[in-house]
Amino acid sequence: MISLIIKTKKHLKGINIRILKNQIFAGVVFVFSFITISPIVLIIYKLISKGYKQINLAFFTDIAPNTYEAMIALGNGETIPGGILNGITGTLIMVTMASIVAIPIGLLIGIFLYENNTKWYANIVRDITDILQGVPSIVLGLISYFWVVKSITHGFSALAGSTALGIMMLPLIIRSTEETLKMIPETIKEAGLALGVPYHKIILRVLIPTGFSGLLTGILLAISRIIGETAPLMLTALGSMGVNYNIGKPTSAVPLLIWEFYNDPNMVDLIWSSSLILMIFVLILNLISKHLIAKKNN
Amino acid sequence: MSELIKHIEAPVLDIKNLSVSYNKEKYAVANVSAGIKKNRITAIMGPSGCGKSTLLRAINRMHSLYPNIETKGQIDLNGKDTSTMSDIILRRKIGMVFQRPNPFPTMSIYDNVIAGYKLNGIRIKKSERDEIVEKSLRDVSLWDEVKDSLTNKGTFLSGGQQQRLCIARALAFLPDIILLDEPTSALDPIATKKVEELLIELKEKYTIILVTHNMAQASRISDYSMFMYLGELIEYGKTKNMFINPINEKTEEYLTGKFS
Amino acid sequence: MLNSEKITKTLLFLASLIIILLASGMMFTLINGSIPVFKEFGINFIFSTKWNPTEEKEVYGALPFIAGTIITSIIAILICFPLAFSTSLFIGEYYRGRGLAKIIGTMVDMLAGIPSIVYGLWGFYVLRPLIVDLGFNSQGYGIFTAGLILAIMIIPYATSITSEMIMMVSNDLKEAGYSLGATRKDVILKIIIPNARSGIFSSYILAFGRALGETMAVTMLIGNTNVIPKSIFDTGNTMASVIANQFGEADGLKLSALIAIALLLFVITGLINGTGKLLIRKFS
Numbered sequence: 001m002i003s004l005i006i007k008t009k010k011h012l013k014g015i016n017i018r019i020l021k022n023q024i025f026a027g028v029v030f031v032f033s034f035i036t037i038s039p040i041v042l043i044i045y046k047l048i049s050k051g052y053k054q055i056n057l058a059f060f061t062d063i064a065p066n067t068y069e070a071m072i073a074l075g076n077g078e079t080i081p082g083g084i085l086n087g088i089t090g091t092l093i094m095v096t097m098a099s100i101v102a103i104p105i106g107l108l109i110g111i112f113l114y115e116n117n118t119k120w121y122a123n124i125v126r127d128i129t130d131i132l133q134g135v136p137s138i139v140l141g142l143i144s145y146f147w148v149v150k151s152i153t154h155g156f157s158a159l160a161g162s163t164a165l166g167i168m169m170l171p172l173i174i175r176s177t178e179e180t181l182k183m184i185p186e187t188i189k190e191a192g193l194a195l196g197v198p199y200h201k202i203i204l205r206v207l208i209p210t211g212f213s214g215l216l217t218g219i220l221l222a223i224s225r226i227i228g229e230t231a232p233l234m235l236t237a238l239g240s241m242g243v244n245y246n247i248g249k250p251t252s253a254v255p256l257l258i259w260e261f262y263n264d265p266n267m268v269d270l271i272w273s274s275s276l277i278l279m280i281f282v283l284i285l286n287l288i289s290k291h292l293i294a295k296k297n298n
Numbered sequence: 299m300s301e302l303i304k305h306i307e308a309p310v311l312d313i314k315n316l317s318v319s320y321n322k323e324k325y326a327v328a329n330v331s332a333g334i335k336k337n338r339i340t341a342i343m344g345p346s347g348c349g350k351s352t353l354l355r356a357i358n359r360m361h362s363l364y365p366n367i368e369t370k371g372q373i374d375l376n377g378k379d380t381s382t383m384s385d386i387i388l389r390r391k392i393g394m395v396f397q398r399p400n401p402f403p404t405m406s407i408y409d410n411v412i413a414g415y416k417l418n419g420i421r422i423k424k425s426e427r428d429e430i431v432e433k434s435l436r437d438v439s440l441w442d443e444v445k446d447s448l449t450n451k452g453t454f455l456s457g458g459q460q461q462r463l464c465i466a467r468a469l470a471f472l473p474d475i476i477l478l479d480e481p482t483s484a485l486d487p488i489a490t491k492k493v494e495e496l497l498i499e500l501k502e503k504y505t506i507i508l509v510t511h512n513m514a515q516a517s518r519i520s521d522y523s524m525f526m527y528l529g530e531l532i533e534y535g536k537t538k539n540m541f542i543n544p545i546n547e548k549t550e551e552y553l554t555g556k557f558s
Numbered sequence: 559m560l561n562s563e564k565i566t567k568t569l570l571f572l573a574s575l576i577i578i579l580l581a582s583g584m585m586f587t588l589i590n591g592s593i594p595v596f597k598e599f600g601i602n603f604i605f606s607t608k609w610n611p612t613e614e615k616e617v618y619g620a621l622p623f624i625a626g627t628i629i630t631s632i633i634a635i636l637i638c639f640p641l642a643f644s645t646s647l648f649i650g651e652y653y654r655g656r657g658l659a660k661i662i663g664t665m666v667d668m669l670a671g672i673p674s675i676v677y678g679l680w681g682f683y684v685l686r687p688l689i690v691d692l693g694f695n696s697q698g699y700g701i702f703t704a705g706l707i708l709a710i711m712i713i714p715y716a717t718s719i720t721s722e723m724i725m726m727v728s729n730d731l732k733e734a735g736y737s738l739g740a741t742r743k744d745v746i747l748k749i750i751i752p753n754a755r756s757g758i759f760s761s762y763i764l765a766f767g768r769a770l771g772e773t774m775a776v777t778m779l780i781g782n783t784n785v786i787p788k789s790i791f792d793t794g795n796t797m798a799s800v801i802a803n804q805f806g807e808a809d810g811l812k813l814s815a816l817i818a819i820a821l822l823l824f825v826i827t828g829l830i831n832g833t834g835k836l837l838i839r840k841f842s
Contacts, residue, residue: 015387018744021741022741025742029647029648030652032640033641033644033647033648033662036641036645039680040665040666041665108573109573112571112573115570121574122574125578128581132580134830135824135828138773139584142588142801142816143587147583170580171577203566228673228675229673229674230673230773230774231774255675258676262682271679279671286668360737387739389738396733400730400731402731404752416748417740417749418738464734468738471739
């Protein structure tokens with residue numbers, strides 16, 4: 001046993017090295033963490049610094065310029081005229097349509113999963129929901145192309161676009177609904193049952209109001225997720241020059257406009273301001289959600 | 299008026315004016331001074347919130363993990379100021395056993411016993427390792443029970459066995475002092491009895507400081523007892539004397555069950 | 559009263575059928591659409607590297623895209639791992655519960671909110687010139703550039719789950735480690751990680767799954783050449799990217815080839831994500 005003690009004393013020298021290694025490790029963690037968050041700072045800086053010049057009221061109320069207008073403006077050294085109105089209306093229309101379908105269905109399925117938590121059938125539904133959540137958005141665009149563009153509207157359309165977006169929203173709303181409801185204490189539901197309240201009223205008058213902020217957060221996050229999607233819309237909505245209110249016809253969207261601007265050498269400068277607007281909307285939605293979560297936790 | 303033992307001959311641990319606070323105003327431990335006698339069991343008792351665990355954890359500087367905790371005062375180990383020792387050395391000389399048995403779930407029983415060496419990156423020959431594991435497990439009377447299943451995960455033992463494993467883990471470093479923070483409060487009576495018997499055996503080689511909320515336990519196994527209340531050391535004396543004839547009023551109230 | 563309960567339960571059940579119909583419908587559409595190209599080329603479609611849409615000589619093969627997808631995603635995970643893991647330790651261990659962790663956590667979440675096309679733009683105008691300056695590729699496109707932007711995009715997914723798993727390791731175990739003289743690094747490497755390893759592993763699987771399906775950012779940076787890349791600075795193409803690029807005016811056999819690629823993508827991401835989620839569920 002004495003040999004043990006000696007061994008330990010020998011290792012006393014190694015202790016300073018260990019303390020040093022400990023500090024180096026912490027230092028590396030620190031540095032890497034800051035490297036990790038640097039893109040967000042850099043990207044936002046880039047968007048703001050290059051995009052702010054273009055933004056004025058007209059940016060929101062004018063439709064996108066065509067390539068000749070842009071070319072002329074560039075030649076004269078002027079800011080490119082026009083705005084992203086057609087994109088904004090297109091996005092609004094498609095997001096609204098997607099939400100009108102995805103929110104109620106998502107809520108219902110979420111409630112179903114919550115009520116039937118342990119049954120084997122519910123587990124299958126949950127697994128399928130999870131699989132659906134992981135499907136790349138381009139695949140959803142392709143699916144919507146066949147289901148809507150080819151079969152229903154016989155041509156690219158806002159309806160097809162919103163279908164793809166709706167399918168994207170659905171799993172997100174389902175899962176967040178289920179998670180929100182699961183966090184409501186059982187006793188609240190039991191209190192309602194004990195008072196003889198009918199099942200559907202418990203859902204409508206007790207569960208949903210109690211979990212309202214959580215449900216709303218899930219919905220807002222789902223919306224913020226689809227607002228920025230480009231790929232599926234390329235296969236479904238295609239884009240349009242002007243504002244379009246006909247859901248059976250092709251329509252623009254903010255990300256689609258950005259893609260068009262990017263691909264057109266005359267309009268490339270518009271990408272920054274449009275991206276900035278897009279980012280601002282996404283960030284606002286995210287901040288509102290975070291605020292709701294924080295309020296709920298208090 | 300508090301009555302403290304004025305003088306312990308050559309205390310192995312000497313606590314001098316120790317104060318611990320969680321935020322600037324409130325003191326969880328307020329100006330405690332005491333010498334701990336070698337090879338004895340010293341119990342720290344008191345009602346919930348009196349600061350006994352905080353005092354115990356200050357001895358092996360567990361509070362340095364939590365930045366909002368401030369510690370003042372000095373603790374000497376074998377005459378040497380512990381603040382001159384690094385955390386690593388200090389914690390090899392002073393081992394700790396926790397309230398809930400916490401063997402490492404991903405390690406086998408064998409590895410749990412020498413976990414201290416593994417965590418510190420100390421390389422020892424297999425023969426020495428085997429020697430340490432067997433000795434430590436024998437010392438806690440676990441060897442016969444587990445010698446054929448040393449490769450099983452530590453969490454497959456009963457609560458009492460797990461706690462003895464944790465004690466073995468602390469013994470593997472041959473520390474001077476073993477700190478135990480309510481080690482039997484999560485165990486059933488039979489396991490508790492085994493641990494208590496173990497501690498009485500261990501005091502021959504080690505110095506034991508034990509926090510307990512169970513007065514009966516303190517009276518059963520400890521040689522010296524400290525009574526704390528609201529962060530202060532109210533009374534400190536030989537256990538027998540304190541229980542039969544407490545000097546301080548508060549001590550008497552506690553011992554007669556007026557508050558817990 | 560019983561009646562309304564039955565109605566509600568039926569309604570909920572019918573709603574649940576919708577998701578099953580949706581998933582089956584998707585599988586059906588994809589499989590149906592792939593049949594022509596598999597009929598024409600058989601299973602070789604998956605392993606062939608030929609891609610020629612000219613009429614009369616049409617031949618299609620998916621291997622370059624499968625290779626490109628997997629290689630870029632692997633590069634993404636390799637780059638992402640040290641960064642995301644450090645950030646998880648920052649949030650879940652070093653500054654756990656403190657204000658700084660919340661700030662960093664929020665900023666990492668913001669990374670998840672940036673649309674793919676914005677990443678593509680930034681990658682194109684900022685990263686690409688960097689790669690050119692460093693001399694890796696004359697135009698800055700390639701597998702590495704795409705992998706790099708993917709890494710940034712998947713960091714939030716890996717970070718958030720990993721930091722949760724790290725925080726789930728019981729404080730008792732950590733304190734036991736410290737009481738035995740371990741340094742913080744020791745506790746992290748020898749106690750926290752072993753006890754959280756399944757959860758951590760599955761978070762990277764899920765991040766990998768996410769990288770597989772990315773379209774816009776990749777298509778803007780990868781160079782879009784339908785070949786298997788020979789080095790990481792070569793250009794290439796991915797499954798998602800080729801679908802987006804070649805979709806316009808695709809018809810007949812070509813369209814079928816794209817659908818088949820979509821089917822492969824669907825299956826691969828489904829398997830990877832399914833595995834990841836299974837592991838996480840097993841561990842919570």
